[in-house]
Amino acid sequence: MAEILNLIPSFRRIAMGAGLFLVLAAPSLREVLEQDMTRHMLIQLPFLVLAGWLLIPAAAASCRFVVIWDRFGIAGILTANLAAAYWMLPRSLDNAIALPVFEIAKFISLPLLVGVPLGCCWPRMPMLGKGFVMANVVSMLGIAGWLYLAAPVRVCVFYLSDQQEAVGRLLLCLAGAISLAVLFCAFVGFRPSAARTA
């Protein structure tokens, strides 16, 4: 996925990122996506991250500032993780719906503090780091899915229990799908040049 995005010329990437951001910010679409917990969590939030990723030109990953401050992509992945962790809290979703200031914070922080750092750090991370992150993503998605299914109470004020359970099931499916995708990539092929840089 990351390799495919990097093949897109910079100006097109930025245009796509800006366009995606504007579409997601459109009031009608925003309302539709936020009405349902599944759409909110699994469509709007990831696409905001993707918009941020696209806003960064591929060359940015190798610029001097990034190379100095983000060795092996550690600072970038930590920034992205910490920012993303906040938006994983059910209460954050409630706040984003209830309070405009949180909604604005979401639309700024997810592209800028998750998407942009990921876009900068991911191509520069050693394969060992990427593998570790992916293994954690899979197991944590599985655990988050279980948490939503096992929670004895509604975790979000604005969403009903059935939506919560649907999110739990979809997170488990997503963990399975990512595992299969990683296995498929590893079985079908890998560029030796990329691995040697690790």
Added chain:
Amino acid sequence: MVTHPDLVPTLGARRAVIAYLAVFGAVLLLMMALGLLMRLNQGALVTLPPEIFYQSMTVHGTGMVGVASIGGAAVLWYFLGRYVRLTTWVFVLNLLTFTVGAAMILFADFVGGFAAAWTFLFPLPAKAGGQWEQWAAMVHLGGLLLIGTGFLLFHLDTARAILGRYGSLTRALGWPSLFGNDPEPPPPTIVASTMVLIVNTMGLVFGASVLVISLINLVVPQFTIDALIAKNMIYFFGHVFINATIYMAVIVVYELLPEYTGRPWKPNRPFLAAWTLSTVLVMVAYPHHLLMDFGMPHWLLILGQIVSYVSGLPILVVTAFGALMIVYRSGLRWDLAAGLLFIGVFGWAAGVVPAIIDATIIVNSVMHNTLWVPGHFHTYLLLGQVAMVLGFVAWTGKTRASQLFNALAFWIFVAGGIGLTQSFLYAGRLGIPRRFAEYLPEWIGQARIGAFSAALVVIGTVMLVGPLFIRLNRAMAVR
């Protein structure tokens, strides 16, 4: 395609391998001592308080799985390093996480009193009935998680190195030769390492997930998981992880027997097919651990039985047959290492037989909770996996000990191993239950035979690993 070893391990890498073997030897002996103590208690020769017995059983089970994996990892890393460039600091980090994790487990079990066996079945860690406190369960599970994290990094590094040189896992498994006409398949070490990294990464991800779920349950008991799903996840992880230790250790057979005999171990189509087949089957066979769980879907249990019949057999057959063919009329000059490698293949082959018997549903329903099962896994781990790693230890150290000393060490270890495993199997046949601290009078006799045999195993192992500790520096220098 790389088909011949072309890399030489650095001094740092060799030191790291020796450090692994030193930890392997030390922890192995400690765990063996606990095993001996339990058999002595069952034989009414010493008296352990029941809680100490179950704490010892938990440490012994968990520790032996860990030590087998550390020994296997040392073998895999050393020989894989002949073909691909591995990262020494990742290898060392894995040893450090193992050591810290093992210390946490020892502390949680012997100080905190945690005694839920290696299986830590949900919800037992959180429902101790006053036997241990919450912190002990958390430290034990945390130790396991730490060890798993180290092994995940270890396998990710082998994946990086293998993919960097071979391009894809299919090429590293030899599929172009298996399904196409590529005349140069990858060496057995690459094939085995690839299989291990695939299955163990999957197992570790499931294991980490269920450990975190159990930890969350300890802190917030309202968050529960279906106990049967948790058991499936635990046994998938445990089954894959322990089998992978054998697949790691067998690499030493592929690498050293050709050195001893001067005959190369060139993978052919049956060899490659066997490893590919077992890659899938070892992950599908785990339901044979749950044949007594009536809540399991019947189709899964039937699948577990059928797949268990063929899961490990392909690799075992090609390895055992290959080993026999390589040794037959080769003029091999037997020494301690060669003997241990050969007994390792025997132990693996012999240990699979009771496993297949127990994987039959109708047999399992009466045999699974007896000592038959410890008989099976002690055979293929003690006389199989451990013997192979001890063969590697002997080869690495090339001790100056006399032939008589080596022969004594070998035969004491083998005689003790056979005695111990046969006493387990015989007791299982009689229907003596496993995991019992106290025995009825009529069970004590065979427990004493087991205790005597276990003592021989400990003596033999001290004689086998002792020289490694005495000449650690020399061991680092010679290979």
